Amino acid sequence: xxxxxxFISLLAGLAAAPLLPSRTARAQQDDPFxxxxxxxxxxxxxxxxxxxxxTPRLADNGHSVPLRVxxxxxxxxxxxxxxxxxxxxxxxxxxxATFHLGPASGRAQVATRVRLAGSQRVLALARLSDGSxxxxxxxxxxxxxxxxxxx
Amino acid sequence: xxxxxxxxxxxMETGFRYELGGRPVPKNVINSLVARYNGAEIFRVEMDSGIxxxxxxxxxxxxxxxxxxxxxxxxxxxxxxxxxxAISVTD
Numbered sequence: 001x002x003x004x005x006x007f008i009s010l011l012a013g014l015a016a017a018p019l020l021p022s023r024t025a026r027a028q029q030d031d032p033f034x035x036x037x038x039x040x041x042x043x044x045x046x047x048x049x050x051x052x053x054x055t056p057r058l059a060d061n062g063h064s065v066p067l068r069v070x071x072x073x074x075x076x077x078x079x080x081x082x083x084x085x086x087x088x089x090x091x092x093x094x095x096x097a098t099f100h101l102g103p104a105s106g107r108a109q110v111a112t113r114v115r116l117a118g119s120q121r122v123l124a125l126a127r128l129s130d131g132s133x134x135x136x137x138x139x140x141x142x143x144x145x146x147x148x149x150x151x
Numbered sequence: 152x153x154x155x156x157x158x159x160x161x162x163m164e165t166g167f168r169y170e171l172g173g174r175p176v177p178k179n180v181i182n183s184l185v186a187r188y189n190g191a192e193i194f195r196v197e198m199d200s201g202i203x204x205x206x207x208x209x210x211x212x213x214x215x216x217x218x219x220x221x222x223x224x225x226x227x228x229x230x231x232x233x234x235x236x237a238i239s240v241t242d
Binding site: 063064065068086088091092093094095096097098099100101102104105106107109110111112113114115116 | 152163165167188191192193194195196197198199200201202203204206207208209210211212213
């Protein structure tokens with residue numbers, strides 16, 4: 001193949017290449033949680049609702065952002081929350097934590113402090129004792145991201 | 152019903168930081184913590200680098216009997232920690 005032909009085929013490759021990745025990248029941006037949620041639920045339907053994520057709307061610092069998740073559940077032996085998984089829409093390791101609860105919890109509420117690598121959506125996915133999944137989310141604006149400096 | 156709050160002193164190293172010399176600092180986070188009330192598990196959490204350094208956790212439990220809550224955790228390096236809290240129920 002001549003150098004010119006190689007060059008032209010390279011150009012053609014360059015022109016075609018961005019189409020595919022950008023489309024998948026856009027899909028991921030639309031819903032950064034889709035594949036993770038599917039892995040957790042095993043494909044079961046997730047209904048939005050019953051789960052509330054409380055965070056400050058604006059966090060000065062992503063190193064430690066207070067966050068509380070509450071699920072609307074009576075927490076009885078017959079009807080309770082079995083687990084709550086916290087997912088980050090932007091962190092390099094998106095599964096922040098999984099909390100396991102039960103009737104002994106009395107109240108379906110947990111709180112912690114999370115690291116957020118920039119402004120993003122945080123999703124909480126609750127698995128109930130009847131096998132159903134519910135989700136809630138919050139949007140947090142982070143002025144100074146975690147993971148950027150050495151502290 | 153009581154509210155339980157835990158704070159553990161731990162750097163929760165993300166694995167994304169570098170030393171001044173350029174070597175990466177290995178990831179080391181408390182990956183799981185279990186709380187047992189008189190021996191029965193009441194709360195368990197699996198954590199990753201998205202939990203802030205010196206992890207703080209808050210949950211609830213129903214206190215029916217006096218006794219103690221025992222907390223135990225383990226990090227990626229295999230270090231274990233444990234703490235106990237006495238609960239007395241009066242009625």
